[in-house]
Amino acid sequence: METKRNHEIRTFVIFLAIAALGWLIPPFGDLTPVGMKVLSVFLASLFGWSFSQRTWVSLTIVALLPMTGVMNMTSLLAASFGNSSWVSIIVAYAFVGLMMETGVGDYFVSLIFRPRFVREHPWITISAMFILTWLLSCMTSIFTGTILVWGLVYKLCDSIGCKPGDRLATTLVFGVLISGMLSTTATPWLPNVLVITGAFTSMTGLSINYINYMLFTIPFSVVSMLAFTLMARFLFRPDVTPIRNADFELLSAGAKKAPQKVRIALAGFGVFLLLLLVPNVLPAGNPVKSFLNNLGLVGAGFLVLSVLSLIRTEDGPLLSLHALFTKHLPWKMLIMTAGIQALCGALFADNTGLSEFLSAAVVPVFSSLPKVLFLLTIVLLGVVLTNFMINAIVAIALLAPALAACTALGITEYQVLYVIIISTSVALLTPPSGASAMLLHSNTEWITPKEIWLYSIPTLILLSVILVCLSSILI
Amino acid sequence: MAQKQLGAKKNREPIYFVIYCIIAALGWIVPAPEPMASSGIKIVFLFIASAFGWAFTRQAWPSLMTLLLLPFTGATTFSGLISGTFGNENFVFMILIFAFIAFLTESGTDTFIAAWILNLKIIKGHPWRFLFAFLLVCFILSAFVNFIAMCFFMWSLVYRLADVAKLERGGKTSALLVFCVVASGLLGSSAVPWSPPTLVVLGNFTEVLGGNISAAKYLLFSFPYSILCIFCLLLLCRYVFKLNLGFIKDDSIVLLESAKRTKRTTIGLVSTLAFAVIMILPSLVPAASTVGTFLSTIGTAGKLMLIILVLCFIRDNGEPVFDLVKLATKGVGWGMLIMVAAIFGLSNAIFNADTGISTYLQTALAPILGTLPKSTFIIVMIFLSIGITQFLTNATTAIILLIPTVTLAGSFGIDQEILIVATIITSGMALLFAPGGATSQILHGNRDWISFRQIWTYGVPTLIVYGILIMLYSLLWMML
Numbered sequence: 017m018e019t020k021r022n023h024e025i026r027t028f029v030i031f032l033a034i035a036a037l038g039w040l041i042p043p044f045g046d047l048t049p050v051g052m053k054v055l056s057v058f059l060a061s062l063f064g065w066s067f068s069q070r071t072w073v074s075l076t077i078v079a080l081l082p083m084t085g086v087m088n089m090t091s092l093l094a095a096s097f098g099n100s101s102w103v104s105i106i107v108a109y110a111f112v113g114l115m116m117e118t119g120v121g122d123y124f125v126s127l128i129f130r131p132r133f134v135r136e137h138p139w140i141t142i143s144a145m146f147i148l149t150w151l152l153s154c155m156t157s158i159f160t161g162t163i164l165v166w167g168l169v170y171k172l173c174d175s176i177g178c179k180p181g182d183r184l185a186t187t188l189v190f191g192v193l194i195s196g197m198l199s200t201t202a203t204p205w206l207p208n209v210l211v212i213t214g215a216f217t218s219m220t221g222l223s224i225n226y227i228n229y230m231l232f233t234i235p236f237s238v239v240s241m242l243a244f245t246l247m248a249r250f251l252f253r254p255d256v257t258p259i260r261n262a263d264f265e266l267l268s269a270g271a272k273k274a275p276q277k278v279r280i281a282l283a284g285f286g287v288f289l290l291l292l293l294v295p296n297v298l299p300a301g302n303p304v305k306s307f308l309n310n311l312g313l314v315g316a317g318f319l320v321l322s323v324l325s326l327i328r329t330e331d332g333p334l335l336s337l338h339a340l341f342t343k344h345l346p347w348k349m350l351i352m353t354a355g356i357q358a359l360c361g362a363l364f365a366d367n368t369g370l371s372e373f374l375s376a377a378v379v380p381v382f383s384s385l386p387k388v389l390f391l392l393t394i395v396l397l398g399v400v401l402t403n404f405m406i407n408a409i410v411a412i413a414l415l416a417p418a419l420a421a422c423t424a425l426g427i428t429e430y431q432v433l434y435v436i437i438i439s440t441s442v443a444l445l446t447p448p449s450g451a452s453a454m455l456l457h458s459n460t461e462w463i464t465p466k467e468i469w470l471y472s473i474p475t476l477i478l479l480s481v482i483l484v485c486l487s488s489i490l491i
Numbered sequence: 492m493a494q495k496q497l498g499a500k501k502n503r504e505p506i507y508f509v510i511y512c513i514i515a516a517l518g519w520i521v522p523a524p525e526p527m528a529s530s531g532i533k534i535v536f537l538f539i540a541s542a543f544g545w546a547f548t549r550q551a552w553p554s555l556m557t558l559l560l561l562p563f564t565g566a567t568t569f570s571g572l573i574s575g576t577f578g579n580e581n582f583v584f585m586i587l588i589f590a591f592i593a594f595l596t597e598s599g600t601d602t603f604i605a606a607w608i609l610n611l612k613i614i615k616g617h618p619w620r621f622l623f624a625f626l627l628v629c630f631i632l633s634a635f636v637n638f639i640a641m642c643f644f645m646w647s648l649v650y651r652l653a654d655v656a657k658l659e660r661g662g663k664t665s666a667l668l669v670f671c672v673v674a675s676g677l678l679g680s681s682a683v684p685w686s687p688p689t690l691v692v693l694g695n696f697t698e699v700l701g702g703n704i705s706a707a708k709y710l711l712f713s714f715p716y717s718i719l720c721i722f723c724l725l726l727l728c729r730y731v732f733k734l735n736l737g738f739i740k741d742d743s744i745v746l747l748e749s750a751k752r753t754k755r756t757t758i759g760l761v762s763t764l765a766f767a768v769i770m771i772l773p774s775l776v777p778a779a780s781t782v783g784t785f786l787s788t789i790g791t792a793g794k795l796m797l798i799i800l801v802l803c804f805i806r807d808n809g810e811p812v813f814d815l816v817k818l819a820t821k822g823v824g825w826g827m828l829i830m831v832a833a834i835f836g837l838s839n840a841i842f843n844a845d846t847g848i849s850t851y852l853q854t855a856l857a858p859i860l861g862t863l864p865k866s867t868f869i870i871v872m873i874f875l876s877i878g879i880t881q882f883l884t885n886a887t888t889a890i891i892l893l894i895p896t897v898t899l900a901g902s903f904g905i906d907q908e909i910l911i912v913a914t915i916i917t918s919g920m921a922l923l924f925a926p927g928g929a930t931s932q933i934l935h936g937n938r939d940w941i942s943f944r945q946i947w948t949y950g951v952p953t954l955i956v957y958g959i960l961i962m963l964y965s966l967l968w969m970m971l
Contacts, residue, residue: 070803070811072804076800078793079796079797089788089792090580093583095574095578097578099573099578100569100570103577310569315559318559321555322551322559323508323552325552326508326550328504338551338825338826342823345820351815
C-alpha cells in the first residue's frame with residue numbers, strides 16, 4: 017500500500033520536474049517561450065499517463081496549461097470539455113449503454129448457431145464466432161462483445177470436453193479477443209477513435225469523412241480476421257474436429273423472435289448510423305446533406321436518443337437517459353480525453369511555434385524516405401509503443417511529427433491518421449497498454465502469460481504487414 | 492393486457508414532445524417584431540418550448556432537443572454551441588463539485604457536522620435552542636453537501652424523534668418538523684455561490700455581463716439573510732404555528748452518537764474549509780498581486796481542481812480518499828447537467844446582441860416596468876420570482892427573470908448584482924406545487940408525514956416572511 021502511494025507521489029514529482037523544464041530551458045528552433053512551456057507539459061503528460069492510471073495527470077495538465085500563457089482557463093476548457101469529440105464520446109457511450117441494457121448482445125449470441133452451415137463446418141463455426149465478436153464489439157464495446165462470446169466459447173468447450181490450456185480453447189479465446197480488438201477502430205463513432213480523431217481535428221482543423229474512414233478500416237478488419245483464421249489453422253493448428261460433436265441446440269437456447277426492446281434499440285441505432293452516413297454520399301449543395309452535416313454525430317445522437325426516450329415498451333420506458341449516462345459513462349476516459357484535447361489545442365496554438373518547429377525538425381528526416389518505409393516506420397513505432405503504453409497517448413505522440421511530414425511526402429493527413437489509429441490499437445503484450453490487453457491478461461483461467469506471448473508475436477507481425485500493405489495500396 | 496393498456500395510457504411523453512415541437516416551430520412561422528432578428532423570435536419560441544418541456548417531463552429530451560435545435564436558429568453554430576455549453580467553465584465546475592459533494596457524503600463529513608452541533612452542551616434541555624441548532628444543521632448541510640441528501644438524513648432524525656416521543660405520523664408537530672427541514676434547507680441550497688443550482692444562474696449571469704459576482708459579496712448577502720430567515724421561521728413556529736416542543740426537554744433524547752472524528756471526516760472538513768477560503772480569496776487579495784494573478788489565471792474550475800488534486804494524493808487505509816472516477820460516477824447528476832448545458836446554450840443565444848432580444852425587451856418592458864418606483868420594481872421582481880418558481884423549475888424561473896433584471900436594473904439605478912442574488916435565492920423557494928423544483932418535489936413526495944394542506948398552511952406564511960425579508964434586506968444593501 018505504502019509503495020503505491022510512494023509511486024504516485026514519485027510520479028507526480030517527476031511529472032512536475034519535467035513540466036518545470038519548460039520554464040527553465042530557453043526555447044530553441046522556432047519554438048516560442050510559451051511553446052517551450054507547453055512542450056514540457058506535453059512531455060510530462062506522456063510520462064504521467066504512462067506511469068499512472070489515475071486522473072490526476074489529466075487534471076494537472078488542465079490546471080498547468082493556463083500558466084504557460086498559451087490561453088486562459090476559459091478558452092482551455094472550451095477547447096477540452098467543449099470539444100465536439102468530448103460530447104461525441106458521451107453520445108457514443110449512451111448508445112453502448114442502450115445496446116447493453118436492452119439485451120442486444122444476448123440476442124445476437126443466441127442467433128449465431130442457428131444456420132445449419134455454421135454447425136457443419138468447424139472452421140466456419142469458429143469464423144462465425146469471430147465475426148459475432150467483431151459485430152457485437154462494434155455495436156457495444158470490446159468488453160461486452162468479447163465477454164459475451166467468451167461465455168459462448170466456454171459453453172462450447174464444456175460441451176465437447178475441451179479444457180482450459182488445450183490448444184483449441186486457447187486459440188478460440190485468443191481469436192475472440194483479436195476480433196474484439198479489431199472492432200475498436202472499425203467505425204469512426206467508437207469512443208477510442210473519437211479521442212484520436214478529436215485530437216486530429218484540433219491539430220489540423222480537418223473533419224473526418226465517415227465512409228472514407230470505414231472504407232479503410234472495415235476491409236482491414238475483414239482481411240485481418242480472415243488472415244488470423246488462416247494463421248490459426250496452419251500455424252497454431254488446434255484440433256477442431258470435436259466441434260462437430262457440440263450440442264448446438266443447448267448453445268442456441270433462447271433464439272426466438274427478437275424482443276421488442278431489442279428491435280427498437282436496433283432500429284434506433286440503424287437510424288443513428290443512417291444520419292451519420294447519408295451526408296457522405298449526397299452531392300454538395302443538397303439541403304438534406306447540409307442539414308445532416310449541421311447535426312453531426314452529437315446532433316444525430318441527441319435526436320435519436322430523444323425520440324427513443326419517448327418510447328414505452330411492455331416492460332416500461334425503453335430508456336432513462338439519466339440512468340444510462342450515470343451507469344455507462346466512463347469518467348476515466350472522459351477526463352483523459354479532456355486532458356488530451358486541452359494539450360492538442362495548446363500545442364498547435366499560434367503562439368507556440370510548434371508547427372514551424374516540427375516542420376523544420378521532422379520533415380528533413382522523413383522526406384528522404386520512400387512512402388512505404390515511412391508508413392512501416394509509423395506502423396512499427398505504433399505497434400511496439402502501444403504494447404507498453406496507453407493507446408491514445410502513443411497515437412497523440414505520433415500524430416504531431418507524422419502529420420508534419422505528410423505534405424513533403426505527398427501523403428494525405430487522413431491516411432496517416434488511419435494508420436496511426438489502427439497501429440496504436442493492437443495492444444496485447446502488457447496489461448496496462450489497453451482494453452484488449454487488459455481483458456486478455458485478466459483471463460488467467462483460460463490463457464497463460466506464456467501463451468499470450470506465443471500467440472501475440474506472430475499476430476502482431478501479421479497485423480502490421482496487413483496494415484502496411486493495405487495502406488500502401490490505398491495510398 | 493390490462494396492464495399493457497394502463498402502461499400505454501400513462502405514456503404522455505409523445506404528446507409533450509409534439510407540443511414541444513409545435514411551440515418551437517412557431518418561431519419559424521411567426522414574424523419577428525422590430526427590432527428582433529428572425530433568429531431572435533426562433534430562440535424566444537424555443538425558450539418557451541423548453542420551459543414547457545421542463546415543466547411537464549423529468550426526462551432529458553427537452554434539454555437534448557433544445558441543444559439540437561439551437562444551431563438551426565442561426566444564432567450559433569454547433570461547435571460554438573458545444574464549446575459555450577459543455578466547455579463553459581461553470582459546467583466543468585459543476586462536474587467537479589458534484590464529485591466533491593459525493594466525497595463529503597462518502598467520508599461521513601455531513602454526519603460529523605450534524606452530530607457535533609446537535610450534541611453541543613448549550614442546547615441540552617433547551618427545546619427552542621435545539622430546534623434552532625437543528626435547522627442550522629439543515630442549512631449548513633444543504634449549503635455545503637447536498638439538499639436532497641440533507642433532507643433524507645435530517646428527516647430520518649425527525650422520524651427517530653417522533654418515534655421516541657411517540658408523535659403521530661402526519662400530526663401537527665411531526666409535519667411541521669418535516670416542513671422546517673425543507674424550509675431551512677432550501678435557503679442553504681442557494682446560500683453558497685458554488686452550489687450546483689446557484690451555478691446554473693450565476694453561470695448565465697457571467698455570460699451576460701462577462702464578469703463575476705464575487706463569492707465574498709454573495710456570501711455576505713446570503714448567509715446573514717438565511718440566518719435571519721431561520722430565526723424568523725423559528726418565531727413563526729412558536730407564535731404562529733404554535734409548535735409544542737415540550738417533549739424535547741427530556742435530556743435522554745440523543746439523536747446522534749457524539750461526533751467521532753476520523754481521518755476521512757477531518758480531510759472532508761479541512762478540504763471544505765480550504766475550498767471556501769480559495770473561493771473567497773480573490774475578493775480579499777489585490778488583483779495585481781501574485782496570488783491574485785494566479786487565482787484569476789486558473790479560474791473558478793481551476794481552484795476546485797487544485798483542491799481535488801491534493802485530495803487525489805491523500806490515502807486512508809491504503810486507499811485514495813478521493814477517487815475522482817468513482818465519485819463522479821456516483822455523484823454527477825446528469826439530469827441537471829444536461830439541463831444546465833441547454834440553459835447555457837439558450838441564455839448565450841438570448842443575450843447575443845445579433846438576435847435583438849435584449850433590445851426588444853428593453854423597448855417592450857420599459858414602458859410597463861420603467862414607470863414604477865425603484866422599490867416597487869424590486870418588490871415586483873421578488874414576488875414574481877417566488878410566484879413563478881412554485882410552478883416552474885428554479886433555474887427556468889431565474890433565467891426568465893434574468894432578462895428583465897439585466898435589461899432594466901441599470902435604468903433604475905439598482906445594484907444589478909444584488910438583485911440577481913436575490914432572484915437566485917427566491918427562485919429556489921419552491922414549496923407549494925410539486926413541479927416547482929427539487930425542494931417542492933421532495934416535500935410533496937413525503938405524503939406519509941406531511942399533507943398537501945399542511946404544506947400550504949405552513950408554506951404560504953413562510954414564503955411571505957422570506958419574501959418580505961429579502962425585499963427589505965435587498966433595499967438595505969442597496970442603500971449601503
